[in-house]
Amino acid sequence: MIGDSRWGIRLAHAILILGIVVVAFPLYYVFIASTHAGPDIVRPPMPLTPGGHLVENYRAAFFEGAANLGGVPVWRLLFNTAVMALGIAVGKIVISITSAYAIVFFRFPGRMVFFWIIFVTLMLPVEVRILPTYKVMVDLNLIDTYTGLILPLIASATATLLFRQFFLTIPGELVEAARIDGAGPFRFFKDILLPLSRSNIAALFVILFIYGWTQYLWPLLMTNRAEMNTIVIALRKMVSFVDHGTPWHIVMATCVLAILPPVLVVVLMQRAFVRGLVETEK
Amino acid sequence: MSGRVVFPNKLLPYLLLAPQLAITAVFFYWPASQALKQSMQREDPFGLRTTFVGFANFRRVLADPNYLNSVQVTAVFSLATAFLALALALPLAVMAEKVVRGKGLYRTLLIWPYAVAPAIAGMLWLFLFNPAMGTFSYLLRANGVAWDPLLKDGQAMGLVVAAAAWKQISYNFLFFVAGLQAIPRSLIEAAAIDGASGPKRFRTIVFPLLAPTTFFLLVVNTVYAFFDTFGVIHAVTQGGPGKATETLVYKVYNDGFVNLQLGSSAAQSVILMGVVILLTAIQFRYVERRVHYG
Numbered sequence: 278m279i280g281d282s283r284w285g286i287r288l289a290h291a292i293l294i295l296g297i298v299v300v301a302f303p304l305y306y307v308f309i310a311s312t313h314a315g316p317d318i319v320r321p322p323m324p325l326t327p328g329g330h331l332v333e334n335y336r337a338a339f340f341e342g343a344a345n346l347g348g349v350p351v352w353r354l355l356f357n358t359a360v361m362a363l364g365i366a367v368g369k370i371v372i373s374i375t376s377a378y379a380i381v382f383f384r385f386p387g388r389m390v391f392f393w394i395i396f397v398t399l400m401l402p403v404e405v406r407i408l409p410t411y412k413v414m415v416d417l418n419l420i421d422t423y424t425g426l427i428l429p430l431i432a433s434a435t436a437t438l439l440f441r442q443f444f445l446t447i448p449g450e451l452v453e454a455a456r457i458d459g460a461g462p463f464r465f466f467k468d469i470l471l472p473l474s475r476s477n478i479a480a481l482f483v484i485l486f487i488y489g490w491t492q493y494l495w496p497l498l499m500t501n502r503a504e505m506n507t508i509v510i511a512l513r514k515m516v517s518f519v520d521h522g523t524p525w526h527i528v529m530a531t532c533v534l535a536i537l538p539p540v541l542v543v544v545l546m547q548r549a550f551v552r553g554l555v556e557t558e559k
Numbered sequence: 560m561s562g563r564v565v566f567p568n569k570l571l572p573y574l575l576l577a578p579q580l581a582i583t584a585v586f587f588y589w590p591a592s593q594a595l596k597q598s599m600q601r602e603d604p605f606g607l608r609t610t611f612v613g614f615a616n617f618r619r620v621l622a623d624p625n626y627l628n629s630v631q632v633t634a635v636f637s638l639a640t641a642f643l644a645l646a647l648a649l650p651l652a653v654m655a656e657k658v659v660r661g662k663g664l665y666r667t668l669l670i671w672p673y674a675v676a677p678a679i680a681g682m683l684w685l686f687l688f689n690p691a692m693g694t695f696s697y698l699l700r701a702n703g704v705a706w707d708p709l710l711k712d713g714q715a716m717g718l719v720v721a722a723a724a725w726k727q728i729s730y731n732f733l734f735f736v737a738g739l740q741a742i743p744r745s746l747i748e749a750a751a752i753d754g755a756s757g758p759k760r761f762r763t764i765v766f767p768l769l770a771p772t773t774f775f776l777l778v779v780n781t782v783y784a785f786f787d788t789f790g791v792i793h794a795v796t797q798g799g800p801g802k803a804t805e806t807l808v809y810k811v812y813n814d815g816f817v818n819l820q821l822g823s824s825a826a827q828s829v830i831l832m833g834v835v836i837l838l839t840a841i842q843f844r845y846v847e848r849r850v851h852y853g
Contacts, residue, residue: 285757289654290661296651297668300728303683304675306694310686321697372579379575384565391576398587400839404786404808405831408815408824409593410586429586432579449564462566491676493790494812509676513794516682518691525692532679539674544667551733554673 304536311335311529318525330526338530343515345522347503351531354508355538361426361496361507362489362539366482368431374474377440378466382452392441399434403495411498421505426496430489435557436481443477444470480553483546490539508535591832597825616826625802626810626827632716633785633806639720640788641780644727645773651728652735653761666736673729677722678790684722685795708796712803715796719804722795723788731776738772739765782838807831 306325310318313328342350379385380392403410410429419425447470455465496507506514512531517523543550598616600609620626655665672680687695690707699706708714742765750760789808792798798805798813805813811831815824 286658289657292650292654293658293661293665293669296647296654297665300669300672300725303680303687303725306687307683319692321692322694323692372582375575376579379572381563382565383568383572383575385569385572388572391580394583394588395579398583400832400835401587401591402786402835404789404811405828405835406587406590406594407812407828408821409590409597411816412593413586413590428582432582432587437579452564452566456564456566462568462571465566487674491674491679491790493676493678493793497793498816509678509790512682513678516685516794518689529686532682535679536675539676540671543671543674547667547670550670554730554733555737 304533307529307532307536311526311533313526315524315526318529334526334530335534338527338534343511343524343527343531345517345520345524346506346511346515349503349506349511351508351534353504354506354511354531355534357423357426357505358490358507358509358535359538360423361492362486364423364427365430365489365492366485368427369433369436369485370478370481372431373433373436374440374478376437377444378470380437381441381444382462382465395432395437396434398432403430407494407498414499419499421500421502425499426505426507430492430495433485436485439477439481439556440474443474447473476549476552477556479546479549480556482553483542483550484553484557486542487539594825594828594832597821598829600825601822612822616822617830620823620826620830623823625805628802629805629807629810632802632804636716636720636723636788636804636806637781637784639716640723640727640784641777643720643724644731644780645776647724648728648731649735649769649773652732652739653765655732655736656739666733669732670729672726675726676790677726677788678794680726681719681722681791681794684718684725688718710800712800715800715804719788719791719795723784723791727780727783731780734772734776735769738769742768778838778842782842785834785838807834 306323309325309327310323311334312331313323314330317323317328338351340350340352342348342353376391376395380388414420414425414429417425419428451469452465455469460468491509492507493509496510497513500506500510503511503514508531512528512535515523515528515531599611599613601612601616602609651669655662655669658665675683685693687693688706688708690696690709696706705711706714708718746764746768747760750764755763785806786808788806789812792804792806792809793812796804798809807827808831811824811827814820814827
């Protein structure tokens with residue numbers, strides 16, 4: 278490094294540590310809150326060191342849930358959210374990879390029209406067609422179902438574009454060689470294309486899993502029954518500052534449990550995450 | 560592209576495309592066309608009769624002071640969020656490029672908020688700052704600040720901006736680091752040999768060369784603040800106090816689902832579609848130039 282004095286480096290470390298403290302503080306605060314008894318949480322200032330109720334609070338949240346939400350246990354909420362996030366991630370990858378395969382490796386009438394039809398969905402996020410989409414879901418009887426939570430969100434222009442981009446870099450000789458060796462389109466897809474796409478699929482999976490896990494508007498509209506809520510929606514419904522019956526110790530434990538799974542995915546699959554972020558950036 | 564080797568099947572490609580096309584038709588194009596249709600209709604309060612009213616809904620929406628307020632709120636909210644998220648991420652990225660030891664650890668500890676749902680980000684900040692039990696509200700009030708984000712417009716806006724920007728720091732940090740790594744070292748070394756100090760090198764070389772990244776992030780952050788922050792608003796302020804934090808997306812939801820004004824909500828949806836098309840166009844036009852450095 279040029280010109281970076283020892284003090285410059287120390288300053289850099291100091292600023293980074295300060296940044297991390299600021300960024301992490303809200304989570305730390307909620308974690309600490311989740312280890313205290315309900316009344317201690319609502320009496321400011323709350324102590325900033327862990328209390329003695331960790332096991333008790335988490336057990337109550339995980340198996341019993343919040344009474345003001347009909348007592349749906351958090352394991353059920355986590356299950357719903359995991360189904361939704363995995364369904365969306367896998368669904369998007371499957372239908373995008375097949376679409377991109379069709380568009381790149383076949384020639385047929387209407388090819389580019391279909392490509393544009395998929396592309397334009399980028400410009401139609403849920404937020405701009407809320408009501409009519411909701412009506413479709415009601416007409417199809419999909420309210421309070423996993424299908425309703427997943428299916429409408431799995432069309433993906435971004436993922437299709439990404440796979441198309443990647444498939445275009447695959448040399449024609451590879452296809453030719455495969456065909457000469459007698460491989461049909463299924464064989465080529467399964468034995469050559471899929472293995473080559475592995476790191477792309479992993480990168481996309483991390484991003485899409487987080488996308489699914491953090492959905493808000495859609496599950497808010499799609500779920501009426503408390504036991505079909507995702508954990509984010511349920512948490513929002515538990516929190517009330519006017520209601521004196523809000524079980525704050527359960528709220529805090531639920532909050533930590535809602536944050537943990539996607540954060541673990543990001544931290545443990547960091548390489549795929551960073552790659553996915555850079556590549557899905559449209 | 561025309562010279563590509565392809566498979567000769569005729570039916571197979573349609574089968575491969577069918578699932579995606581079916582979903583886009585049922586859940587994207589049909590509802591979007593309904594939104595277009597409804598935006599030109601008026602429905603009586605019982606939903607029994609609809610009449611075609613042309614652009615009347617649009618005229619009404621655009622003349623509605625509440626809507627214009629919402630436009631202003633969205634502009635302030637988006638710009639403040641984008642600016643704050645960028646201003647906090649840049650110094651962290653610059654510092655992370657300087658250090659050698661602990662680089663990976665710093666990165667890990669800075670990127671995780673990306674995985675927190677916007678609504679939960681909002682709630683985290685609400686726990687800290689709500690007037691009833693938040694430790695920070697307590698400290699603020701103990702120091703003589705009249706803190707009540709549930710009643711004061713500016714404080715409510717500050718709170719949702721902080722929550723929305725907090726979540727976006729990780730994203731910006733990663734892209735700034737990538738942008739910094741793409742700057743040729745020789746330029747910085749040359750400037751150092753010519754006697755430019757660290758801050759001067761940053762101002763005259765690093766920052767200008769980061770401009771493409773910064774502009775790209777500005778667009779992405781604006782899109783994020785426009786469309787992905789519904790959860791923050793819904794969880795923290797519900798558009799209040801009054802209508803001080805009612806963004807356009809929140810208003811579409813509120814008018815459609817809570818106030819049941821179908822024509823108005825549909826017209827607002829169509830206007831938002833226009834905004835998305837515009838932002839997407841900017842984003843795409845821009846991406847091609849993003850990779851080129853001097």
